[in-house]
């Protein structure tokens with residue numbers, strides 16, 4: 578059985594990546610890695626589903642224990658991907674999506690050259706600000722902090738393998754599956770098939 582693909586998916590806060598991922602996760606070949614964070618849950622978020630919500634002390638204990646594949650600080654909170662969320666699923670042939678910010682993604686560029694890096698961008702900064710206000714989960718001050726952060730993150734987008742603009746949700750989801758299909762057709766992904774054909778010639 579082929580191993581699953583590690584997919585690193587970054588998008589500034591408010592780019593609609595949550596909704597995109599919800600659509601992608603309807604496909605059984607994909608699984609979402611639940612991250613750990615020290616930020617407080619937003620209304621409606623559930624521990625163990627959206628994130629594992631940890632105290633700063635518990636997060637640091639796990640860092641010291643080597644439990645994280647990567648971790649980073651974002652807007653004063655810690656976020657990290659646990660090894661336990663990733664390795665066993667990849668072995669089972671499931672594609673694992675890490676939804677992480679840019680610093681963590683760029684750490685993985687070095688550590689996991691096998692991973693696929695996808696950046697989701699908003700159509701514009703003005704539209705991003707509008708979406709964050711509409712979501713209504715953050716104060717104006719936090720929104721402006723997140724907008725500045727987003728501009729810094731978008732500047733790093735060319736370091737990713739693909740950039741998907743999330744203007745219309747369905748198109749963005751289609752683009753994601755188009756990328757995955759293209760990747761599966763790459764000659765490198767088809768080595769086993771070619772070996773099989775040659776063996777049975």
Ligand code: 5GP
Nearest residue numbers: 590612648649651656657658676677678681
């Ligand atoms: P939010 O607080 O809006 O849920 O997430 C803030 C940022 O943290 C987002 O850009 C999100 O992608 C990122 N993030 C979530 N989980 C992780 C993680 O495990 N590692 C890293 N490096 N970033 C994460």
